[in-house]
């Protein structure tokens with residue numbers, strides 16, 4: 001968001017309509033390499049929609065999005081190639097149910113990057129160790145707790161060596177005692193310099209990790225600022241109200 | 248007594264595909280049905296053996312006359328099921344296609360096939376294929392059967408695919424898999440479990456329906472029986488043997504399907 005570097009995510013004047021309903025309205029946001037952006041806002045404000053436009057799981061009605069140098073709306077763009085460099089973590093984990101934890105990690109590198117099975121398994125095991133569940137490599141998703149599943153899901157995204165990681169409320173579906181283990185992994189990732197866009201209600205995480213916090217309401221970005229700014233002198237009345245409700 | 252599909256839908260909220268007609272597939276935990284299967288199977292084998300041993304004339308003669316027919320029945324069944332799965336997959340995926348024309352072709356095919364009785368289709372395709380393409384008898388029968396069964400298979404496959412949570416597709420696509428890769432690496436391997444029980448039932452129903460091809464010039468089990476009966480005039484004895492043999496084959500098949508299903512379901516179990 002400073003002017004000296006080129007943003008890796010460049011969202012300009014984006015609108016998204018579902019029929020008559022405006023889920024996003026003239027949204028602009030720039031994220032530079034290595035930055036961590038946390039998106040907050042009330043339910044239905046368009047946070048997920050915005051996040052999902054970044055890897056084109058959601059198409060846009062107006063505006064433009066450039067990710068990693070690729071204009072997502074250009075007819076020539078190979079969206080599958082773009083997505084290989086953009087990891088995504090979902091609220092509901094979405095692990096491949098027919099694959100073990102390790103197979104969840106190795107499937108994409110083997111099929112999409114032509115990584116050999118041995119290399120993929122080695123890298124996969126290292127990633128499972130990194131998220132703290134190397135012992136569960138041969139378990140199927142149903143055999144894992146929610147926190148473990150979400151950590152596998154993060155590792156699965158990391159297995160493609162993405163340049164950007166998107167998180168859509170990664171801890172919202174978890175029992176309280178498992179939230180910490182997932183946030184720890186995300187903090188670790190942030191410290192390693194990963195570019196991250198995170199939709200979350202975890203204000204502690206936002207305060208600790210975010211370079212910028214984005215507040216959305218009714219499809220618009222109402223305020224962007226540093227954590228200090230956000231928590232010490234929020235400006236927009238609706239942001240004040242929102243923070244009063246959740247803190 | 249609950250069926251497998253019902254249990255599934257209650258436990259996991261999965262889609263239910265219920266296709267009637269086929270023999271019921273026995274389940275281990277379904278003790279009553281399992282016993283019924285055993286009674287039927289052991290009973291049929293005993294009667295068959297008893298007839299052959301204690302009344303070799305004419306039953307042993309009939310029995311010796313039939314293996315060729317059994318072989319042809321198997322040929323037609325296995326050929327038809329394989330081809331029907333391919334046709335069903337193409338038509339099922341076609342029905343889900345966003346490309347209008349493909350969708351329309353697939354839907355029309357399914358609609359037409361479901362509106363014409365199997366026997367009429369068999370006659371029609373069999374004679375059409377034989378007349379215009381000079382296709383050999385057995386192959387013509389296989390094609391006719393699978394064109395028909397493919398339409399039912401398509402609906403089963405489509406329902407199975409649609410029963411898979413959309414999140415699986417999104418997860419695959421966000422990793423960079425294209426639509427085809429997503430389908431073959433992620434969706435179908437999971438949908439297969441939902442698809443298998445009704446496909447198994449279709450398989451068994453198809454085996455029984457192959458008896459219809461005996462009306463065409465295909466020497467399947469039933470036709471061999473008819474040939475024997477019309478020469479020996481032993482109609483009752485011949486059709487007794489035919490019925491028992493069909494029953495035994497069907498029971499074995501339903502057992503195999505149940506076992507395959509159990510193996511596929513394993514990774515879902517705790």
Ligand SMILES: Nc1ncnc2c1ncn2[C@@H]1O[C@H](COP(=O)(O)OP(=O)(O)OP(=O)(O)O)[C@@H](O)[C@H]1O
Pocket residue numbers: 018021022023041042043044045046047048049050
């Ligand atoms: N496919 C869709 N069709 C119609 N409306 C949609 C669709 N997807 C989202 N919406 C609507 O767009 C609005 C924004 O949705 P979005 O999921 O982005 O909100 P959110 O900020 O992520 O909310 P939450 O905190 O509940 O996840 C909502 O009102 C939602 O109902």
Ligand SMILES: [Mg+2]
Pocket residue numbers: 047048049168169
């Ligand atoms: Mg959301």
